Amino acid sequence: MPEPRHGRRAALSLLAAGTALAALPRGSAQARPLEQVLSTKKLRVGINPTLPPFGVFNDRNQIDGFDADIARELARLLKAELEIVQVGSPDRVPFVQSDRVDLVMGSITRTVDRALVIDFTMPLHSQSMVVLAREGTAVPLSKPADLNNKDVKLVQVRGTTGIPWIQANAPQAQVTLLDNYPDVFRALAQGRADALVDVYESVAIPMKNQPNVRWRVLDEVLATMWTGIGVQKGNSTLRDAVNVALFDMHSRGFVNAAWEKWFGGPMRTPVPLNPMF
Known part of the structure; x- marks a missing residue:
């Protein structure tokens, strides 16, 4: 027997709903x-x-x-x-x-x-991506290109914008990913990492909270971004x-x-x- 018209419409509606749900991100x-x-x-x-x-x-x-x-x-x-x-x-x-x-x-x-x-x-607000380094690192860091060295240890917060820059510009560096900024700055202060690539606005205050560390922000701004x-x-x-x-x-x-x-x-x-x- 032919399917009732209202049944076909209902089936099509259910199919459309299922397709829309399937399209949503997991x-x-x-x-x-x-x-x-x-x-x-x-x-x-x-x-x-x-x-x-x-x-x-x-x-x-x-x-x-x-x-x-x-x-x-x-x-x-x-x-x-x-x-x-x-x-x-x-x-x-x-x-x-x-x-x-x-x-x-x-x-x-x-x-x-x-x-x-x-x-x-x-x-x-705006953001300026920079390199924040400790003084006295084993590998001298005077310009961003110096980060592309297998002996340089970088530490980053997961999911932040510095990571793609490192992947594109410093692929040889060792990179440790941590969950938050306090842990990142602790690693830097303890000498377990040499530098961090991040926006200046995110690191300015945490940097001041570690007064016993001699910090240096490299002069070159890597990018100006918008938040x-x-x-x-x-x-x-x-x-x-x-x-x-x-x-x-x-x-x-x-x-x-x-x-x-x-x-x-x-x-x-x-x-x-x-x-x-």
Whole structure:
């Protein structure tokens, strides 16, 4: 007997739903659009507290810092209560993909690879990638090209932007990957590694927290990059609202004031005020 028309439609609907689900990244979950953020009056933001001064634990053991100030202002503008979720550098993309957070921060640089799996807002701040080295290393390090040596020991945080640069420019170096910045700086301070390739804004404060180590930042800037706020792929309603809020915060100087509060000075490369986002 011919299949009833409504049965065929139902079968096609189920097939389409299955195809859409199969297309989602493994471990992903449907993002909460702006409407749901507004209806629940809750904004969940991932912040890395081991990356001072972007994220720190304050005296009350609460997550604070530059990112927390930005997140609080975003939540106020979106008329929502802020829920800060602790993330590490390797967790940033998976947490926003799996809907454990609505937005993710933690100095997440806009890269092509990341843009394939998550969406980004307009720039929040700039970054300058540099080489941070200890004085007195076995191999003299005076320029970035010196890192490409089998006797050079580099230490990096997993999932950070320095790793692709090393793979492309210093493939002969020995590389140890650790989970967080405190462990990385401990390894450097103890002489278990010679240098770190990372953005200056991420290493400036941890470097000062190790006063017994003679640090040297090589003069050459490897790249200037832009950091946005990560949103789940396709969640355009939330991304668009956050873009408008960020433009407002840049326009009235809120972002720069928060930066100077936590970094003690202005951004090296200010974010251009551009309404086309």
